[in-house]
Amino acid sequence: MLLALLTLSACDNAPGTQVLEGKTMGTQWRVSVAALEPPRAAQLRQRIQQQLDADDHNLSTWKADSVLSRFNRYQGSAPQPVDAGMADIVTVALRIGQKTGGAMDITLGPLVNLWGFGPTKQPVHTPDAAQIAAARAQTGLQHLRVIQGVAGQWLQKDLPTLSVDLSTLGEGYATDHLARLMEQEGIRDYLVSVGGAVLSRGKNPQGRPWRVAIQKPTDRENAVQALVDLQGHGISTAGSYRNYYELDGKRISHVIDPLSGRPIEHKLVSATVIAPTALEADGWDTGLMVLGSEKAQALALKEQLAVYLISKEGDRFVSWMSPQFAAFLIGDE
Known part of the structure; x- marks a missing residue:
């Protein structure tokens, strides 16, 4: 999407x-x-x-073997190596996310899926407050950081289940x-x-x-x-x-x-x-x-x-x- x-x-x-x-x-x-x-x-x-x-x-995020999908499946806190392009996208996303007060958030995958706009099917009924709260607990830009170093670039998350969806920025990057x-x-x-x-x-x-x-x-x-x-x-x-x-x-x-x-x-x-x-x-x-x-x-x-x-x-x-x-x-x- x-x-x-x-x-x-x-x-x-x-x-x-x-x-x-x-x-x-x-x-x-x-x-x-x-x-x-x-x-x-x-x-x-x-x-x-x-x-x-x-x-x-x-x-x-639709291809299981993509670099981003592998990062999303990883449930640890160790920095994961990425290329300069992905580091740039996430850096821009975090900056704009901060300036918009969190309105632009690339960690919304669980909510996108809950509402039927991801790989999962559309819900039969409107998600209830408990379902929404559970999905929101798996999101948040504060759990994601980019590390830039002489030897390369890394993404790091401190929430094991955090997933990143760059579809909101992929078209612009490409x-x-x-x-x-x-x-x-x-x-x-x-x-x-x-x-x-x-x-x-x-x-x-x-x-x-x-x-x-x-x-x-x-x-x-x-x-x-x-x-x-x-x-x-x-x-x-x-x-x-x-x-x-x-x-x-x-x-x-x-x-x-x-x-x-x-x-x-x-x-x-x-x-x-x-x-x-x-x-x-x-x-x-x-x-x-x-x-x-x-x-x-x-x-x-x-x-x-x-x-x-x-x-x-x-x-x-x-x-x-x-x-x-x-x-x-x-x-x-």
Whole structure:
């Protein structure tokens, strides 16, 4: 389950644009560049898929042999070695988790599973207070730390049953990784995305800025809320309006509030963040989505974040943007 939903779409249909795409992490990846010779395009696509497959093997909670799954199964307190990429993701997660007052929490696996958004099936009835309390007791960012040293990096937990789920950040991390691959390949003008995380550099083949559309929070595809020029930044959206189910007559969102242990019920339906990296954007959008509109606005202003929020007020959708986001806006449609 990936929190950053497909609410962003690349406007990459300019003449001369070549689009490579495939699947990873339970979603789609997409790379837009100037047209390449067929052999070069095939080689690039293969390298992209290999890299993303390696990322998935590192971060997946669905694959029993992944690095993260092995860490989650380990029930001791000794530091466990990880690569620099995973250490970076967890470091970002802990920092954003602290700044959001715990709203962005990568240890929520037991609660995600309890509410039926993990590998387990959906519950037949709404979990009771005792079940929620038991699941919450197995979570908490305070039980997790990253150790950085000359010899490498390690993750350490002081709660044996603690498990880490990086799906809220995996799309952003993989998108940044794609951008680094483009640079290594000598490609300076590109737009890359994994799921709902997008990053661009340079211009499209027509010499114009790459444009990204923020879709309206409806079930209709291609309903555009706003257009942005990322100016070399990353963007990610979290939303509560597509990944849900009905239980005991209530709509159950996949976005879980770590403090209550329950799915969110507030009016905020979409949070979009533009940040220097897609990873940063992917972490902030989740935390802001959990906080709700008023707290998210206050935090965005305090941290000077580029944020675009959409709330549902009755039958209307109401948008709010921070001053920093306005600098990226092209226009509304």
